[in-house]
Amino acid sequence: MSASPEQVTSISAGRHDVLVGAGALSALQRTVQDMGPTAVVVLGDDNTLRHCLPELLGRVPALRKAGTISIPAGEGSKSLEVCRELWTHLAERAVDRQALLVCLGGGVVTDVGGFVAGTFKRGIRCAHVPTSLMGMVDAAIGGKTGIDLAGVKNIVGLFHDPVGVYVHPPFLKSLGKRELLNGLAEMIKHGLVRDADHWNAIREAPLHDLDALAPLVLRSAGIKAAVVAEDPLESGPRKALNFGHTIGHGLEAYSWESGHRALLHGEAVALGMICEAWLSWRTGLLDREAYDRIAAQLQELYRPFALDSSAEHRIIELMRNDKKNKAGEFRFTLLTAIGAAAVDVPVSAAQVQEALDHYRLLVRE
Ligand SMILES: NC(=O)c1ccc[n+]([C@@H]2O[C@H](COP(=O)([O-])OP(=O)(O)OC[C@H]3O[C@@H](n4cnc5c(N)ncnc54)[C@H](O)[C@@H]3O)[C@@H](O)[C@H]2O)c1
Numbered sequence: 001m002s003a004s005p006e007q008v009t010s011i012s013a014g015r016h017d018v019l020v021g022a023g024a025l026s027a028l029q030r031t032v033q034d035m036g037p038t039a040v041v042v043l044g045d046d047n048t049l050r051h052c053l054p055e056l057l058g059r060v061p062a063l064r065k066a067g068t069i070s071i072p073a074g075e076g077s078k079s080l081e082v083c084r085e086l087w088t089h090l091a092e093r094a095v096d097r098q099a100l101l102v103c104l105g106g107g108v109v110t111d112v113g114g115f116v117a118g119t120f121k122r123g124i125r126c127a128h129v130p131t132s133l134m135g136m137v138d139a140a141i142g143g144k145t146g147i148d149l150a151g152v153k154n155i156v157g158l159f160h161d162p163v164g165v166y167v168h169p170p171f172l173k174s175l176g177k178r179e180l181l182n183g184l185a186e187m188i189k190h191g192l193v194r195d196a197d198h199w200n201a202i203r204e205a206p207l208h209d210l211d212a213l214a215p216l217v218l219r220s221a222g223i224k225a226a227v228v229a230e231d232p233l234e235s236g237p238r239k240a241l242n243f244g245h246t247i248g249h250g251l252e253a254y255s256w257e258s259g260h261r262a263l264l265h266g267e268a269v270a271l272g273m274i275c276e277a278w279l280s281w282r283t284g285l286l287d288r289e290a291y292d293r294i295a296a297q298l299q300e301l302y303r304p305f306a307l308d309s310s311a312e313h314r315i316i317e318l319m320r321n322d323k324k325n326k327a328g329e330f331r332f333t334l335l336t337a338i339g340a341a342a343v344d345v346p347v348s349a350a351q352v353q354e355a356l357d358h359y360r361l362l363v364r365e
Contacts, residue, residue, distance in 0.1 A: 008020065
């Protein structure tokens with residue numbers, strides 16, 4: 001990690017760098033100038049083009065002649081239909097392999113934009129400019145791209161590294177509280193799997209105070225980047241970042257189809273972390289006091305999600321598509337302490353059911 005006088009901290013994520021701070025967009029300006037792409041297209045959604053594009057263009061003059069493409073805001077845009085529109089748009093503009101796609105947005109824009117860039121003409125370059133907290137600390141970093149299909153999250157995708165990730169924290173000014181909490185869930189996860197001090201600092205942080213949040217964004221982006229650098233293709237240590245996501249993805253997918261309030265990704269991960277921290281205790285890896293502290297923090301921050309036993313069966317069914325499963329058996333990332341995780345822990349469907357039962361009763365109390 002190195003800081004420059006321009007207030008940019010450059011962090012290596014192995015196959016790409018993450019630039020964080022007030023000078024991040026100047027770094028993007030230099031990258032675009034040095035690269036000299038044949039065409040530049042900025043991809044954003046309704047909100048990010050409205051709230052963030054003017055500032056991006058103000059700070060990165062090299063993008064002023066870029067074309068822009070807008071996709072509807074929200075998870076629904078991680079679809080084959082949106083990819084088709086984007087591929088068609090690029091084809092109609094005769095975009096070639098020396099072009100650059102700049103993805104300006106949250107995890108949806110960087111996931112779908114990265115996927116389209118990685119597949120168009122077998123791969124064009126992309127640069128990520130995350131605008132949500134979730135994007136800054138997690139989604140934009142690490143080259144994982146993907147779209148949803150058949151009700152399953154991220155089931156189609158590929159690894160396609162951006163030329164860089166440019167994190168400009170002032171973009172967070174226009175982000176609502178629910179979205180901040182959404183990103184905070186991944187920051188809490190970073191602390192839980194890698195850094196107990198970071199977890200404690202997050203517990204103290206006033207979410208509405210951007211000055212207090214910015215150093216925590218830097219720390220979380222640093223944890224994500226370090227884990228990715230160790231294991232770019234997720235064959236080992238990177239699986240630590242899946243803590244909360246196995247049950248979380250099941251809950252998220254269930255919330256879309258059930259007519260319940262649809263959970264945001266981070267909200268589902270937060271509830272997944274309660275269940276998976278409980279499983280960590282139940283399997284003897286984590287002590288009870290640590291579980292209680294984790295559950296208390298998450299319950300204080302995130303609204304409960306009511307379940308019944310038919311919901312539990314469906315959630316387990318949805319989890320069967322999880323990419324981490326091996327030979328039909330669930331593989332979990334569980335905690336061994338606050339700040340440390342074990343990956344690839346086999347867990348039976350009966351144990352998952354117990355964890356969901358536990359959560360159902362916890363919420364009912
Ligand atoms: N690839 C990965 O490694 C990875 C990791 C974590 C999450 N993800 C994916 O990321 C997605 C979630 O990301 P997200 O939470 O950023 O969702 P998102 O992209 O839908 O953004 C959330 C909402 O905030 C709006 N928004 C974003 N920036 C804004 C700003 N500065 N001002 C005002 N509004 C703004 C968006 O328009 C959207 O309505 C999920 O699809 C998840 O699967 C991917």
